[in-house]
Amino acid sequence: MVDLSKIVPLSPIQRRDFIKGALLAGLAGCTPHDPFTNEAKKENVQPSGEMVKLLSTTGEIIEVDKAYLKPTEEIPSISNMAERMGIEGKKFVMVIDLSRCRNLKKCQEACNHAHFVSDFQNWIKVYPMQDAETTAPFWQPTTCMHCDDPPCVKVCPVDATFKRQDGIVGIDADRCIGCRFCMAACPYSVRVFNWDKPIIPQAVKDLPYSIETSCPPKIGTVSKCDFCPDMARKGELPHCVTACPNGVFFFGDIYEDTVTNGSETVRFSELIRDRSGYRLMEELGTKPSVYYLPPVDRLFPFKNEQNS
């Protein structure tokens, strides 16, 4: 499989800005200056007189007649196979610092917006938690744990939910048969189902489904947090990480042993060791890739600011 992302440097997110029938130069490279005009002349296209500016492959601005541009079908930047394989040599982890969370739900907002999550559904949930009556309450954001021994993957009959080499558990909505077995199996209740037709802009609806953006959502299939691998490919952080004003979320690569929340970058192993990081429901043996830092020395008092 050819990794098209290396040839056409278009990320799926940028692709979303293209409306169907996007003007894409398919013949770049015929002449360095104006591949469009020459090729169009060969095909006997009549110029319309309306000129548009384009950036050529060599970085020059060129002017081309609008009639010479041919709308092409959307080309997915990465093949389905490459998306299933994942990014080589990476193993993504997330660290969630409970001492910083004040339930602002900016993470949730950004996530829902980026992934066109249906109304009333969330990939990130912020739970008010308390272990026992006498212990301190805290806010606990949860995403998909991208388990290393994921029960959802085990039960999926058609390989629609799968584990990638970079540790991400992805969903192929073109494959999913909607049996919802994975929802029954996930102990963290992070999966949501598209019960009704998703309400999304036509331009998004027309995109080919991408595992890395989980877009467009499809009726009758399951979706959940995907760790934003499309952002990782661009070298950027997941939407929740950048959206959180308190830097609750750290994201990184366990092989590099670094995680960052955008402003601070720290050694993952040191952070987990020094702050006694832990994972949720360790006893189930799912081996999550999301670590929590206990809510000690809290930056904010526990109160529900969101709903008040």
Add this chain to the structure above:
Amino acid sequence: MSSTKITSDLLPQKFGKTGRIWTAFLILLCLNGLYCYYKQVTLGLGITGMRDYASWGIYISNFVFFVAISLVGSLITAIFRLTGVEWRTPLTRISEIIAVSAILFASIIIIVDMGRPERFTHLFLYGRLQSPIMWDVIVITTYLTISILFLYFPLLPDIPILIKNSKPGSRVQKFYKFIGSFWKGTAAQFKISENAVKIISVMIIPVALAIHTVTSWLFATTFRPGWDSTNFGAYFVSGAFLVGAGGVVVAMYVFRRAYKLEAYITDKHFNNMSKVVVMLALLYLYFNINEYLVPAFKMKKAEEHHLHSLFTGHFSGLFWSAIILGMIVPVVVLLFPKGRKPFPAFLMGILVVIGAWFKRFLIVTPTMLSPFLPMYDVPESYHHYIPTWEEWSITIGSLAGTLLIITIFTRLFPIIPIHETIEEMEHSKPEKT
């Protein structure tokens, strides 16, 4: 009793007025179900009451119910045959047709539950053996095939009788000829058929146990409180035996009344089947105690919400009625000889079957609504599961569908094997006198 009398007694009869009304009623229910399914396919599963937490609902309960009641085929035909229970002959075909139609609708209802039914073929294109769903697909197809053979082989000796007694040249007769005119009734054919039935009756038992165990594993392989149980396979098998036996008692009564079969399905059959029901109900009770008492005694945190909802909470009404009306009351009533008369046994059979249906609901829904992490940050409707009328219509349509298959089958074939009955009556005569 002469063989001509037996034949004329047992030959399938044309529908009377009640028969026609009954069939029309079933067809109506099926059509209503189909209409709602059409609606579901076009609008999505959003028209059901299921949501992200209760993501399985009465479709899955119904599926488990169908799988459970289908066990009756192997119970009566195979286990009774192998253990030499002689009074089973009039019950074999009844139980086998219940099994076939139930398992057929089990496979249909599971497709109804899918969010993307048009991708059903993905199971074959991309199927992965590690998923218990694939195990279920395999074992259900096997069981369906074996059950159809089990219905078909013992039917063969009756087909010449049917051909002889149907209007020459009629469509029905052509149909009989199509499915069985190769059957000449020679000794060699009888031998082959008998051997085949013997082999199948041995084969069907492990497959039947497997289908229930695998269905229980659909639940038990997840971590959810209430399903995370090693008891589940045995619990499902015993429950399936119970509902199957209850179903046969009900069917026996209905057929006896509708086709005036008092001479063939006797009080003795009700008496014996009732005893079987008592034994199975006690067995199922035993597994229920295992299933609930042990976790309730420990009351682990994750189990707490689930068990409370069953014992004292939202589902307690249903839970205690399923236990008391579906198990304890039948046991008590059927312990008395008077309770084992046809009519009371019939009523108890109905209780067992309805109790079993609600029991399946109780296995699925309360667990789904007791997740490990609390239900939070979701709309109010996600906290409950109330099936919509469309869901009920589809479910009732599927139940009506099984009854419709059974009804049409009895219109075409003798519900009590004619040939076998004649044989038995002739054989037993000299012994008795």
